[in-house]
Amino acid sequence: MAEINYKHLTREQYRNSVQSNAKHNFTCMCCGVAAKRDLSSTNVKKGYFNKYCSRACKAVAYERIRKEIFFLRGLAVRRKSTAVSEAQAIRDKTRSVKVLAKAIAVLALRQSRASRPCPICGKAVGHSLTRPKDFCSNKCRRQTDAHKASHRAAKSRREAIERGCKEARSIDPIKVLERDGWKCQICGVSTPQRLRGTYSRRAPELDHVVPISKGGLHTWSNLQCACRECNGAKSNKSCAGQVGMFTALL
DSSP: OOOOOGGGSOHHHHHHHHHHTSOSEEEOTTTOOEEEOOOTTOBTTTTBOOOOSSHHHHHHHHHHHHHHHHHHHHHHHHHHHHHHHHHHHHHHHHHHHHHHHHHHHHHHHHHHHHTSBOTTTOSBOOOOSSSOOSSSSHHHHTTSHHHHHHHHHHHHHHHHHHTTOSSBOOOOHHHHHHHTTTBOTTTOOBOOGGGTTSSOTTOEEEEESSOGGGTOOBSGGGEEEEEHHHHHHHTTSOOOOOTTSOOOOO
16 A cells, blocks of 8 residues: 655545544543544554543543552652661661670670779779779778879878978879989988888988978979988078088078
8 A cells, every 4th residue: 555645635635544544433541431533643553542532531541640650659658668667677676786795795894803803802892883993992902002102192292282382293202212212312321211200310301402491392303312310400401412422501
């Protein structure tokens, strides 16, 4: 069959030729009423032809399709949110398991630390909610050398402040005496540690090179070891410490 040239046809001939290439009668996909195709855009071969009997049926069908698409999209969103909530629940459960395992590990560590013996009396140090305990009680803690050194340093600083010292640091007197080799830095006599705190003239005492009453500071450079006799003779005078000789008192 030869191809028809639509350019040379009249409107009536074109209409008849189009209707001859398509099925005249069809059933409306919306209302189900039988209708006749008479639009020029009908072409079965290309896949587009009349499906609805009127524009009203077409609008109703499109509205139904729109609602169905809206429902399917909402269903997809709900399924996605459900999947996300399930994944979040799994993550929360995993996190809670990790937190529980960490808490159990911390508790086991605290129990192991609590069972350690006290280095002073040998008893268990016990539990602690903050930092791990090293001693079973404060009584045992006060018997350690570190606590005694800290107590001596604090006492020495407090006494210097009470005497009007402008700058006083926490310095352990024993460390100053050990630095000077337990020798008087004024006369050079030996001042044994066993005589500390006694009334012996060779008892070691902490001395300020520049007295506090004359603006001296309670610092490492202004502290020295002196025997009880030299410290009493010096009184509140400045004396530069030199081992083996007694310098002039100013």
